[in-house]
Amino acid sequence: MNYSETNLNEEEVAKVLSYQENHFLDMKSKRIKPAKLSENVSSFANTSGGDIYVGIEEKKIKELSYFSWEGFNNIEETNAIIQMLENLAPLANFYDISFLKHPKLGSYVMQITIFKTQAVIFSTSGMAYVRKGAQKLPINTSEKLKRLELDKGIVQFENEIINESSCEDILESDIYMKFMDSVVPNVEGEKWLKKQKLIRDNKIIVAGILLFNEEPQVLLPKRSAIKIFRYKTSGIADRDMLEGQPLTIEGCLYDQIYGAVNTTKKIIESMKKLGDKFENVNYPEETLHEIITNAVIHRDYSIITDIQIRIFDNRIEVESPGKLPGHVTVKNILDEQSARNPKIVRLINKFPNAPNKDVGEGLNTAFEAMTKLRLRTPIINEMNNTVMVEIRHERLASPEEMVTEYMQTHDEITNREGRLLTGIKSENTMKRVFWKLRDRKMLEPVPGKQGPAFAWRTPKDID
Template structure:
């Protein structure tokens, strides 16, 4: 099948392709062939090999390729391009693809022998009139199950290479990372009265139908046994879970007086706040403490310096998500960092199962299903709408015309950034300010737009000047320089009104 596409920039991990639908079908090829232009071909040859991308010559052994596919599928997924050769002496790459699609059959056979269903791979060929042959593009999806190579070995993608998972400890770590097993089911030695007589279990049972005795309920849910409780039970029904799960069941909140990404202790404002308690109260108390810190931040607004406000609903959903879906096998607390222009919530553990930063709003995979299910039975549960979570945070930010949250996956954690930046171009934000003010300086404009560089902000002013929307105030020079609406334009508008 041949598909011709009209798209201006085809780049790795970019799949927004507009189909022109000029098709011809061949009976001997079951995978699509995409015609791409010279710029797109150059982009593929220049692909940087990293955590999400790799290029291989067509001479690679199918078994070696299966190692790479295993590594990608067991990490965050990625893209592999077969048919790009590399000259090590000149450090250059060349497009040397397959003469016919059938010449890649050995790769298909090997990969499907390892995994007959092949639900983690998608194949397509790329053709360019200026270069010989077809490049095979393999899109590897992150899946919940462990994907082995054709030799039965397990690999994980690390930076631009792969790491063999060859010990029971490493395999268990991978199973925890992928959500195949969950640490919430592990047993913790604990004094059972600390759970069955806690305020948490009493508050919980008020909302459970039929109401029963704490000990009976805990036994029926298989959350306790003699002298032990599951991690899930400790998190939910112990008033002080940090006693039994230190560095796993608290939230640290720190205030940094800066907008910079590169932070140090010199920017730390006071001592970090530690929030503890059962998972239900942990969420609500962390939201409350974070709001108190935010209320102390001032930002330039229409009436001068105003208190910064973040939508509480967005903050609540992000913190709830961090508590309910974190990896409790990792000895680290949830971190909340409050900056002048953003809030960062970092949750221990990578995204579970098939979840990626690209599909997180459209898919579900609960790492701690019992925790999610049981906390939803509390009165006024923090996760009122199961499956909504971060989706709600995005909608709330959009409603308030604030930029959407950023979700990033790090080596051993997930970072969500809620920015206090208006949704709109810098030019729009500057002109909105000028509707109620007579002048604006570079520093004020950077405060409004979130732009960090003085030169970048100057370029915004220059663009507005070229459109006759702003002009520099002639008598204001150097550090006192400022901009205003053009005087001639103001006078023209006044005369027309008369």
Template sequence: MKIEVRPLDNQDAGALLQFEETHFQDIKAKEIAPAKLSRSVSAFANTAAGDLYIGIDETIIGGTKTREWRGFSDPEEANPFFQILETLAPGTHFWDAEFVSSEGYPGYILHLSIQKTRGVLKASNDIAYVRRGAQNLPVNDDEAFRSLEYDKGIVSFEDELVNAPLDLVTNSATVIEFLLSQIPSAEPERWLRSQLLLVENKPTVAGALLFADSPQAMLPKRSAVKVFRYQTVEEGVNREVLAFDPLTIEGSIYDLIDKAVNSTKQIVEGIKRIGSEGLEEISYPDETLHEIVTNAILHRDYCIPTDVQIRIYDDRVEVESPGRLPGHITVTNILDEQFARNPKVVRLINKFPDPPNKDVGEGLNTAFNAMRRIRLQEPEIIQKDNSVVVYIRHTRLSSPAQIVMEYLEHNPTITNQTGREITGIRRDVQMKDVFVALRRANEIELVPGKRGKASVWRKTARTTRQGRDDQERDLFSLLTEEQERPKKK
């Protein structure tokens, strides 16, 4: 096989030697045994994908870390690594490779890009690994391996049996209403068995979630939604800034989604923040809140005993769904790829009247597009150790400098705190940099006597005069058009 060689300039080569080993990238010396390298390959493939650079030495002397570029003398020297890759998952192309070289640096560095795999990938020692921070951790007991299978979506907790009476599902108002609207002639118990929602005279998790009137009694701490309202924009806050006690939303999964979305919308509609014309109501597209909350509930990992959390701040909504992204899904391909962790739940809830997942597989794209249409920043998806968080920020796509100048069109002055509130910038130092850049451009100036932490900014006389001139020109143009317009006879 022929692998491309990509040349790097000295600056990029130096940057390669400086990057941090993280959850997503690692370096190895060229002498690493291919079998040992397979542990890193397994870890990246089982967790969130990643990049391996082979041909970089790292030493620590006296607490100081140094690195040296010492690549392969010839690309053929790296063949044993390709051979081990082919044996890990024959017929599955889960990796890409290239060599990088740079003038003044010896040899070729092998860059392997490892993709997240649908199945569990074991290293050559027949042990699966996962990536946690900059470490490869073995999955070496049955419980941990089962958890990884849930994580990958190979097996689904929705098929587990619930130790609860059958009639909580077979005689519920939810299943009766559903069947009367969809399959009027069906008997609840027979139909539920045909869908494998009743097995060995016990309901499955999917059966309980979909058709029990109160799944929370059967699946406590893993089937409700918690809604928090924090009266701040700060992160890492405590209960002192809660507007009210957290809401606990319960019910069958169909009702749960509807209640959670409506509760979130209702709370958000009561939030006001400073805008260019004073206090303005916060609003997010209905599609964005609906699709992201629906996605968090339908695709969460139900084996984790934690409820979905919706945290509403003054400038953002955070939706946290228990469990890592399933299968081969990563934060970079989530808008383009599909994988259902709970396929029975996803399939059957789509049969309900006005289903919450009308466009199966397109929900997040709908959410992102809706934010773009009203000129708000796209949601941000972050994967944590045991959950996925979607941040929906009320931050406009305009640059901070533009937002400041628009604010000063309607207000005589602006402070650092107000600037941070209207731009979404977190740190006062970053906000100060925006003001300083505008001052250098002669757009704004400090109000005399207001300096340091009490600094107040205003438009410069030039900018204000230019604004008046623009208004006068617009008025003159309007009058001229009116005079030149043909008179009606």
């Protein structure tokens, strides 16, 4: 592969040495053995990716520790590390190397950028690792390896057999009968289930029960429903702020999605609207629909906990069990795809009015809907074992709003001050903002001020 070389200045060197080791960054001495370094590579590739700087020594003076640049004399000295990386199949194209050159010392620090991989990456010793904070943790039991494979979507829990199930759990359900009538008429029900690999040894797999059973919660308790909470606060989720009892949305996945979206909408509509000078801004239905759909069809059903929707005064949180699958990260989630539950994703798309009509475009649609209403785009966070999407009820401030907020703490505002405040460059465009507020009786000219001194104020008859 190709490697880049960058000449740093002293300020950039100081910046590198100021970095702190964390979940996404590690500093290593050039004296580290390639085999030992492979453990760190494995941990980043199996988690969320990150950067390793090789050629940085950690030193201590009494209780004070700091990083020191102790780089390679030349790039050829890193050949053993490069060989190790090339041999870590299937790391392949999931890493990048940059050589950072010190402006005075002339030595090199090797920056290895590791990307999250679809496959499990093992160190040269055959042990896999994961990253947690600034630590690498060994995957040293079969249970831990199975968990990692589930996290990455290599092993799919949707294909697990439910021993207590039977074919009748689907064949006799109204949901399946309606589905067959509208989607695959004139096909024998059990034959179609077998063709779709939803039956094995006369038992139903997880995906089949979730999609076509009327009450999958009976066979998959505490992991196949949605809980909705309403907290009367803009702060943290506190039991004292919980309004009433949490609502539980059950049924097949199709019904859960539409039921959760409708219930969430009703709760939002019942919330007190604040302010009367600007039009009320609601959460776009497309955003709620796509994010809830995404949580339902991509969650990890091996984890025994339900999806949670928490509705606050200023935001909605949708928390879905499981890590981001495959090579998907918070940074690339709008551009990359990796289905943890491919059967669920494919088959729910066959339903009339499928909740995932545009497969692979759901989150992009959610973000675009927020932008159209000048709302801040959702925030996606990956926790230890969950993914949380936060939809904030915050508008991207319009120039009119920015001026109005400014006037709450100022007596008057000039055109120049308005342009500095809003970033508007045109004097005439700024005038139109003021005129719009004037027409809504929210501003009036300051008497006696003309020319460059012309200014606006809040009308005196408005409290």
